[in-house]
Amino acid sequence: MPGWDIILSLADVTDVIEFIDRNKEMLNGKYKLTLVFIFIVLTKCAIGSTQDVNIVQAKSPLGHDIKMQWWKDARFGIFIHWGLYSALDNELSNLLQNRTGIYAQSCWLMATADISKERYEKLAPRFNPVKFNAAAWVDTIKNAGAKYVVITSKHHEGFSMFETKVNNYNIVAGTPYGKDPLKALSNECKMAGIAFGVYYSILDWHHSSQEVNPNGKNYKKYKYNLMKKDAKAQYVSDMKTQLREIIEQYDPEILWFDGDWVKWWTTEDGCDLSNYLRSLKPSLIINNRVGKREKTDGDFGTPEQKIPDAALGYDWETCMTMDKYAWGYNKYDKEFKSSTDLLKNLVDIASKGGNYLLNVGPDAEGVIPKQSVKRLYEIGQWLKVNGDAIYGTSAGPFPQPVWGRYTKKGNVVYAHIFDWPKNLQLEIPAQAKLKKAVLLTPKNQVCLKTGKLESQTVIYLPKKAPFKTISVVILEFENL
Numbered sequence: 001m002p003g004w005d006i007i008l009s010l011a012d013v014t015d016v017i018e019f020i021d022r023n024k025e026m027l028n029g030k031y032k033l034t035l036v037f038i039f040i041v042l043t044k045c046a047i048g049s050t051q052d053v054n055i056v057q058a059k060s061p062l063g064h065d066i067k068m069q070w071w072k073d074a075r076f077g078i079f080i081h082w083g084l085y086s087a088l089d090n091e092l093s094n095l096l097q098n099r100t101g102i103y104a105q106s107c108w109l110m111a112t113a114d115i116s117k118e119r120y121e122k123l124a125p126r127f128n129p130v131k132f133n134a135a136a137w138v139d140t141i142k143n144a145g146a147k148y149v150v151i152t153s154k155h156h157e158g159f160s161m162f163e164t165k166v167n168n169y170n171i172v173a174g175t176p177y178g179k180d181p182l183k184a185l186s187n188e189c190k191m192a193g194i195a196f197g198v199y200y201s202i203l204d205w206h207h208s209s210q211e212v213n214p215n216g217k218n219y220k221k222y223k224y225n226l227m228k229k230d231a232k233a234q235y236v237s238d239m240k241t242q243l244r245e246i247i248e249q250y251d252p253e254i255l256w257f258d259g260d261w262v263k264w265w266t267t268e269d270g271c272d273l274s275n276y277l278r279s280l281k282p283s284l285i286i287n288n289r290v291g292k293r294e295k296t297d298g299d300f301g302t303p304e305q306k307i308p309d310a311a312l313g314y315d316w317e318t319c320m321t322m323d324k325y326a327w328g329y330n331k332y333d334k335e336f337k338s339s340t341d342l343l344k345n346l347v348d349i350a351s352k353g354g355n356y357l358l359n360v361g362p363d364a365e366g367v368i369p370k371q372s373v374k375r376l377y378e379i380g381q382w383l384k385v386n387g388d389a390i391y392g393t394s395a396g397p398f399p400q401p402v403w404g405r406y407t408k409k410g411n412v413v414y415a416h417i418f419d420w421p422k423n424l425q426l427e428i429p430a431q432a433k434l435k436k437a438v439l440l441t442p443k444n445q446v447c448l449k450t451g452k453l454e455s456q457t458v459i460y461l462p463k464k465a466p467f468k469t470i471s472v473v474i475l476e477f478e479n480l
Contacts, residue, residue: 067283068299068315070195071254073392074147075350076383077197078376079319079359080137081107081152081327082181084120084159087127087364097332100325106361107155107328110205117206120157127175132366134184138192140368144376145383147391148195150256150357153182153246155199155328158206164245166238169206181366186250197254198246202239202289203262209235227264236269240276247280257289257298267291274298287317300355307348311395317355320345322372329361329369336371339378340469346379346390347416347470351405353395382469386440389414389472397480398429404470411480415473417465426459426473433478440474441466448473 085106088096095113096104103112110120141149154160160170162182168174171181182198189196204210209231227235246252255277260270270291277284291297301316308316321327322342324335337345342358349356360372383390389407396406397413403426404418415426428434437448437459449460457475465471 064299068285071148071285071300071355072315074195075355075390075393076144076146076346077148077150077195077317077355077357078141078144078146079150079199079327079357080362081155081199081329081359082362082366083107083152083155083161083328084123084127084157085109085155085328086362087123087129089123089126092123093331096330104325104330104333105327106330107157110157120206121169124159124169124174125176127171127364128177129181129362129364129366130177132177132181132184132362134181134188137185137362137368138188138194140373140376141189141194142192144380145387146194146358146376148197148254149185149189150197150199150254151182151185152199152201154201154204154242156201156203156205156259158201158204160242162246162249164242166242166245182246182250186252190251195253196250197256197285198250198252199256199258200239200243200246202257202259202265204235207235207238224262227262232264236273240273243273243277244280247277247284251281253283254285254287255290256287256302260289260292265292267294267297270297307345308352308354311352312354316353317357318345318349319357319359321359322375326361327359329363331363334371336375339375342375343379343382343469344418347405347407347418350390350393350407351396351400351416382467385442386467386470386472389416389440389474401426408480411477413475413477413480415459415475417471417473420465420471421461424461424463426461427453428457428459428475429455430457430475430477430480431455432480435476435478438474438476439466440472445474 085108088106088109092109092113092115093106095109096106099112102108105112109115151161153162158169159174160167162170163172163180164170172178186196188194203225205225209228211226211228243255246255259265274286274290277286285300286298288294288298288301293302295301295314299315301312301314303316303318305318305320307318322336323330323333324337326333346356346358360368360376362368388409393407393409393414395408397408398406400406401415402419403421404416407414407416411432413428413430415428417426434450434457437450439446439448439462446462448462451458451460459473459475461473
């Protein structure tokens with residue numbers, strides 16, 4: 001029989017039921033009901049101390065793994081940066097021309113160009129994304145092979161892309177568009193089987209509680225903006241109200257925070273906010289930027305614009321722009337990564353046990369740029385054939401080869417070939433017995449000849465690679 005410490009480590013009643021189902025052969029019916037009943041009673045008794053409930057959950061590797069399993073299986077998601085910065089007027093938009101790095105990002109322009117709140121507010125009355133079509137967006141996302149989406153609900157500029165009662169500085173109350181795109185997108189995602197997630201900035205350049213750029217034209221003063229005296233409690237209360245609205249109105253699976261670098265935000269603040277959110281929805285997946293990006297903050301790490309050299313030993317996700325610099329729409333940024341490079345990123349990340357959150361920045365009319373749509377379609381076409389080598393896989397079991405990467409699922413290893421070997425041989429450092437090797441092609445699967453060379457397993461390849469981007473060989477071992 002399982003110990004009570006294991007039962008109480010599970011995240012919620014659903015986890016208990018799943019645990020019982022996995023162990024149904026050793027549990028009789030009466031014991032099943034007893035376990036569920038006791039867990040419900042204990043949970044109800046502890047509800048007066050939400051923090052204590054969530055401390056138990058935070059210390060529960062089993063509960064965490066159950067909650068995170070769909071996310072880890074997904075491996076590929078789409079990030080969407082969309083806000084007032086997507087609708088800059090000509091004067092402000094021109095400020096992005098010939099800029100690089102942080103200065104080329106429309107979502108940072110209020111800071112980097114030292115734009116006043118009053119000037120920036122004038123963008124709202126002209127923001128009217130009449131071409132926004134949630135169903136079309138979801139079709140693009142699903143055709144790309146992505147399994148989840150994370151969209152900005154409020155970026156650092158402080159403008160809310162959803163209906164909120166906290167203020168009128170939002171897309172429903174403050175623009176001629178007057179509709180809630182997050183509601184439409186969340187509904188479409190749920191119908192399409194795409195997990196829906198929301199980004200929310202901890203800092204807010206527009207909120208009255210914060211001293212923005214107090215010492216002149218220096219964007220770092222925006223980045224590290226100060227909290228006015230005795231104003232933090234009200235601001236945090238407003239944050240919690242908006243986050244409750246988001247959970248109640250859109251039922252997201254992921255909350256993706258940013259802006260944790262401000263000095264007035266503490267690890268304790270992050271813990272308090274996490275506990276509050278999990279009291280509303282225990283299954284929420286929350287990134288590490290809710291705290292101070294320590295390994296113990298949130299459910300997963302968030303390397304930005306880079307891929308770690310090796311597996312990190314915990315759940316993580318690389319977020320990355322599709323073009324060179326811009327998260328939000330920037331008409332001047334034309335240096336898009338190729339589809340091949342994006343696919344290599346996806347495979348490289350999966351081979352190290354991570355997820356890939358690839359960004360798109362819709363324009364002022366609500367249209368995803370055609371360059372992004374094209375690349376997403378090409379990624380999706382590759383995943384239609386090779387998706388099993390990405391979804392539900394773990395980090396590769398062998399050292400990284402010069403010709404590509406490995407991913408693994410059970411006794412199956414997927415060899416992702418970036419560079420087709422000139423000698424037409426793959427040398428695999430495997431001691432386990434290889435049952436078969438199969439090459440995936442756009443039309444069928446081709447069995448390959450295999451052999452042994454000292455301690456290496458050798459796979460003999462045809463002269464031509466079936467894909468111009470990345471080709472995959474399935475290696476099924478007897479016991480790996």
